[in-house]
Amino acid sequence: MNSDHHHHDHDHDHDHDHPHAPPQPDDKVHSYYQILSIALKELLIEKGVVTAAQVRQFIEKRDSITPANGAKVVARAWVDPAYRARLFEDGNAAAAELGFPITGTKLVAVENTPDTHNVVVCTLCSCYPRDLLGLPPAWYKSRAYRARVVREPRAVLREFGTELSDDVALRVHDSTADIRFLVVPQRPAGTENLDEDALAALVTRDSMIGVARI
Amino acid sequence: MRTPQDIGGLPEGPVDPSEHMLNFWEKQADGLRAAVGAKGLMSSHESRRAIESLGEDAMERLTYYERWTAALSLQMVERGVLTQDEIDAKVAQVRQRLADTGELEMTPSEAEKLP
Numbered sequence: 001m002n003s004d005h006h007h008h009d010h011d012h013d014h015d016h017d018h019p020h021a022p023p024q025p026d027d028k029v030h031s032y033y034q035i036l037s038i039a040l041k042e043l044l045i046e047k048g049v050v051t052a053a054q055v056r057q058f059i060e061k062r063d064s065i066t067p068a069n070g071a072k073v074v075a076r077a078w079v080d081p082a083y084r085a086r087l088f089e090d091g092n093a094a095a096a097e098l099g100f101p102i103t104g105t106k107l108v109a110v111e112n113t114p115d116t117h118n119v120v121v122c123t124l125c126s127c128y129p130r131d132l133l134g135l136p137p138a139w140y141k142s143r144a145y146r147a148r149v150v151r152e153p154r155a156v157l158r159e160f161g162t163e164l165s166d167d168v169a170l171r172v173h174d175s176t177a178d179i180r181f182l183v184v185p186q187r188p189a190g191t192e193n194l195d196e197d198a199l200a201a202l203v204t205r206d207s208m209i210g211v212a213r214i
Numbered sequence: 215m216r217t218p219q220d221i222g223g224l225p226e227g228p229v230d231p232s233e234h235m236l237n238f239w240e241k242q243a244d245g246l247r248a249a250v251g252a253k254g255l256m257s258s259h260e261s262r263r264a265i266e267s268l269g270e271d272a273m274e275r276l277t278y279y280e281r282w283t284a285a286l287s288l289q290m291v292e293r294g295v296l297t298q299d300e301i302d303a304k305v306a307q308v309r310q311r312l313a314d315t316g317e318l319e320m321t322p323s324e325a326e327k328l329p
Contacts (some may be wrong), residue, residue: 028317028319029239029312029318030315030319030320030324031320031321031324033276033277033280033283033284035241035305035308035309035312035328036278036283036301036305037239037242037243037246037290038242038291038306038312039298039301039304039305039307040238040243040286040287040301040304041246042308043296043300043301044246044290044295044296047295047296049250049295050246050249050253051255054252055242055245055246056245057248057249057251058244058246059241059242059245059246060247062241062244062245062248063241082245096269104257104258108227123220123222123223124219124262125262125265126222135236135244136231137233137234138233138234139229139230139231139232140228141278142229142230143221143226144226144227144228144229144230146222147221147223147225147226147228148224148225148229150223150227151222151223151309156229159229159231160229170252173328174222177258177259177262192312195257
């Protein structure tokens with residue numbers, strides 16, 4: 001590994017080593033894999049496999065998906081017991097009801113209760129309910145999170161500021177290419193008078209991964 | 215035996231919870247992978263298999279979207295969509311073009327990785 005990495009955030013170590021570097025300017029190409037990515041895109045367009053418009057549409061679609069999608073699912077489950085039952089019965093169908101179709105993977109919703117807390121990881125890589133939460137944060141893809149949350153989940157949660165008492169059971173769900181998990185956090189006390197939109201605004205990304213509570 | 219991506223339960227240091235915004239090229243790489251996937255040319259299983267086949271060195275040295283890009287290249291060759299020669303020639307061409315327009319700014323260690 002080279003040490004003169006000034007204004008260059010690809011230090012080729014691990015993903016979690018990057019966050020402190022400022023975003024690199026978009027008008028310079030810094031790495032071989034950036035060149036390879038451009039080359040692949042141009043070749044695949046030349047061969048008619050994909051079009052530039054299709055690639056752009058997928059980028060725009062990805063940009064449009066934020067944790068607000070998942071928050072709507074959670075808020076509906078909080079206010080509508082029948083919806084809540086459907087969500088735990090068939091996550092894909094319940095998400096689709098709210099306009100969030102998930103294809104190719106099975107969505108499993110898991111519920112936090114006063115005596116059970118859930119947290120999600122993908123130990124092998126980065127599988128994540130992207131259609132409901134957007135792209136995973138860097139730490140979700142980091143070696144430290146993936147390696148440790150299955151062995152010492154309470155310690156990892158503590159690093160996120162979440163202290164679980166010993167009498168709360170902690171379930172860790174390891175995602176696969178086929179199954180994605182969504183944590184339904186506990187509805188905070190004192191929110192009886194809030195409407196669904198106001199409730200959704202309380203639901204954070206990290207609470208739906210399970211590293212935080214609300 | 216553990217394969218390089220199979221790290222669940224291994225000892226590691228603290229989790230760095232900082233957020234990392236994607237660079238433009240990483241978004242491009244994500245969009246390209248999604249578009250190829252939508253054509254039925256790369257399922258999430260194929261993507262996973264290709265990334266895992268890159269080996270321990272790639273897991274250690276490459277960033278997330280660098281691995282995705284290496285895996286996409288591998289998958290396109292294995293699928294017969296592109297040949298390695300085509301890819302190598304295009305990489306050389308793109309590199310030259312970026313150098314000519316002053317858009318290329320590589321460290322010596324990056325430049326050494328060029329074929």
